Amino acid sequence: MKIGSTLNDGKATDRINDEIRRRNSDPRGIIFRTFLQLGLFLALLILTVLLVDVVQNGWGTLSTRFGDFLSGTLRSRSIDEKLGVHQGLVGSFWIAVTTAIVAFPIGIGAAIYLEEYAPKNRLTRFIEINIRNLAGVPSVVYGLLGLFIFVNTFGKWTGGKSLLSAALTLSILVLPIVIITASEAIRATPQSLREGAYGVGATRWEVVRRQVLPYAAPGILTGTLLAMSRAIGEAAPLILVGAVTGRLGTNPGFLDLGALKERFVAMPIVITEWTQNSGRDPGFAGAAAAAIVVLLVFVLALNSIAILLRNRFEKRRK
Amino acid sequence: MSGTVTIEDLQTAPRRVRKERNAKFLLLFTALISVVISIVLVFSLFSEAWDFIVGIDWASTWSEGWYPRRGLYDVKTLFVATLITTGIAMAVAGPIGLAAAIYLSEYASSRTRAFIKPVLEILAGVPSVVLGFFALFFIAPEIIGRLNEDASAGSLAAAGVGVGLLTIPLVASVSEDAMKAVPLDLREAGAGLGARKSVISSRVVFPAAISGIVASFIVATSRAIGETMVVFIAGGAADSAGYTHSAFEGSLTMTAAMASLASGTDQVKGEGLTFQSLFFVGLLLFAITFMLNMVADRFVRRVQERY
Amino acid sequence: MKRRLINLFALLACTAVVFGCSSSEDSSSSSSETASASASASASASESVEEVESLEGTVEISGSSTVEPVSVRVAELFEDVAPGVAVNVDGPGTGDGFELFCNGETDISGASRAIKDAEAEACAATGVEYIELQVGIDGIGVMTNANNDAVDCVSKGDLYALVGPESTGFDSWSDANDLAVELGGTGGFPDAPLDIFGPGAESGTFDSFNEMTFKSIAKSRDQESREARPDYVSSGDDNVILTGIQGSDTSLGWVGFAFAANAADVKLLEMDGGDGCVAPTPATIASGEYPLSRPLFIYVNPAKLADNPALEAYVDFFMTEVSLQDAVTEVGYVPLAAAEMAATQNTWSSR
Incomplete structure (x- = not known):
């Protein structure tokens, strides 16, 4: 109002011109912007410090005995030359494979149903809300579910406190993530693709199979890779379904299916255990850091591939 | 009559119809699995927690600390520790995450975004055990130890900062989505009135996106409450903890109490209901995060409806 | 075969006395040499070594976190003798360990105290018997x-x-x-x-x-x-x-x-x-x-011995001097005096 009433005043025009010119030297704006940059800078700094700190701690182990560390097992003393993460890697490998086999088909199927088939009714809405809630349930609670169902109720088939129980628990944990990301990818498919196919008489399934899924595939893959990296980084549910925290006698190979029904550890459990052992035997801190570096390589590789994939996908669409 | 198109010809072949029907049922089945999971989840929590609720002497849930092996289940200890940890986490993640979101949404060039966003996503992908290690061996001695010399080696403060770092990306991405959803018109209208960029960001975009920003805070709070490993490793307590409201002491959050109680065995021995207390705390945790997520969901929906 | 195994381990124990025990005071790292020395000594001993070497199976141990390091160290040494046997050791606590043991879920339970009456009753209720073996002092x-x-x-x-x-x-x-x-x-x-x-x-x-x-x-x-x-x-x-x-x-x-x-x-x-x-x-x-x-114990479930030769071999190995003397010393505990050690070994061999 004020501006309007004084616009004809020459002074006001000058002032506005001044303001526009001064935009670059606006002190409050600069402070605000600096504050924002500081926030971002802090986030980056933290990530850098974290990586440097961990690599620094683990470097002793990684640089001197990297091969032995990868092939070694859980040992009672940090100076043991057989100390290593092989059992943890095998556990995490099978967890990743199982989530891929169990969670992905179910998750993608559910996403297709919700996006392509589901009528807009109460049941559909209920399922959708339910999935969003499941995604927000703390991971440790999934551990209780796994303990109750896979370890105790179906212990006969899963082998009780076994790698299979753990992997199934984590499959359930990542299922909502798979469904949500897959739904987003499917929703992003242009309507024209579907209409074109319907126009030539395709059934709904044929439309999904030939048009929607190929188009949404990179997006779905991105989501599944992120879910996989989440699964191999989780520790809390594994503690509840009985990961070994002392000595694990077995050291199966990567492709040994029998390992599924045996007691297990996984990389995050190895890290937790060694971190706690460092009170008694300080050398374990270095071993834990080295194990973290190994885990991070896998997790960050999965994440980076997922991010790259999605960025290319988005670019292609534009 | 040859050459005439009949109704039969226009109908889809029976084989294709059957395939279509099978696909539909199979897909419906996969969608219903998530419902089954929820039912089983609630059932498994209740099955054991019920014994606790029925069998417990309620006086023991309000005593001087959480000593589940000794029949003292002071829920207040866990609540206060959870509040402290979550509060510190949000004090870290809120400002940093929000600043990052505003910068990314309003200021950053597309080149900066292309660099920063993946970095934030990588931070989001760091497993929580890693943050636990970092909190115990770096944050506790280098940051918390300098703030307060009497702080114990592992403390709620150290764990809280660790959890905060873990939730920065969550705040940043949900807030940024909300601000991006604010129509360009509003910004242009602001600019047309001669507002500076900082004013547009803080007085136009921020209020317009407030529901989404609130949602991001609630989701992050819920995530922080549910975070386990950071507190388990760096929280400075073990299976039990005395009541404390000092952030510089060690204590147990609800999640850490569960993880340490179940460490190494599912045959927890104690004063009768020790094992069941695990499920009771799990049920409380589930209820709290469930409510927070519902509220957050409502806020997110409000953003979607408005724009 | 059982008898032969015992003979073998008696032999092992003797070699340990000759080569290892005299040096066990000077350093803790020497005992791993002892173990490999006795392992190689046993390799030339008799064909029953191959039986141990080719043994397969799993031994589940839980119980005291205090006894856990001993059981783990013994398992690590045993691994060199019987690479086919998987020995899993957890240490949630003596009481939690007996819960598992009396449910028949574990083969051995470590204990940093003798079994309580209530626990013995719980075991009796499920029909689980036990052999109590003192393995050290802490x-x-x-x-x-x-x-x-x-x-x-x-x-x-x-x-x-x-x-x-x-x-x-x-x-x-x-x-x-x-x-x-x-x-x-x-x-x-x-x-x-x-x-x-x-x-x-x-x-x-x-x-x-x-x-x-x-x-x-x-x-x-x-x-x-x-x-x-x-x-x-x-x-x-x-x-x-x-x-x-x-x-x-x-x-x-x-x-x-x-x-x-x-x-x-x-x-x-x-x-x-x-x-x-x-x-x-x-x-x-x-x-x-x-x-x-106080004394440290392991409790062995005798019913499991019958169908698990690996368990028997592990406990046999536990009863040798390599374990009771060197492994116990190495993880920081105090080994039993000669008479008590003989008594423990006797309890096991005469079960």
């Missing part, structure tokens, strides 16, 4: 942070005043002074925060500590509870307790001596059992001069 180390100069030596009366059943709610060391003096202790503790870390009720160390420090005093004072105060930070995992003690300058805690002996930043306190202050050392613990020493 002192309970009472300790504080290395930066704490205020205390060096405590009596049982002091401990009763600081962490006994009547100390519930004491936040400061000085809160315990009156009671300590009343019980004939030294008292004179400073007004500093009393941060207590110790084993939880699932731990055998908890029971032994109660038994040895509080029981008689609590009895004479007509106290209903003869256990440590409930309000301290507890864990079944000794590592966690140590981390807690290291984290506070005015901490007080107790764990198995072996865990405490090598830890940084903690100070082991001397104990006054009435004849002056005694520092915990392997010698004073073995002689019983140090007032807080």
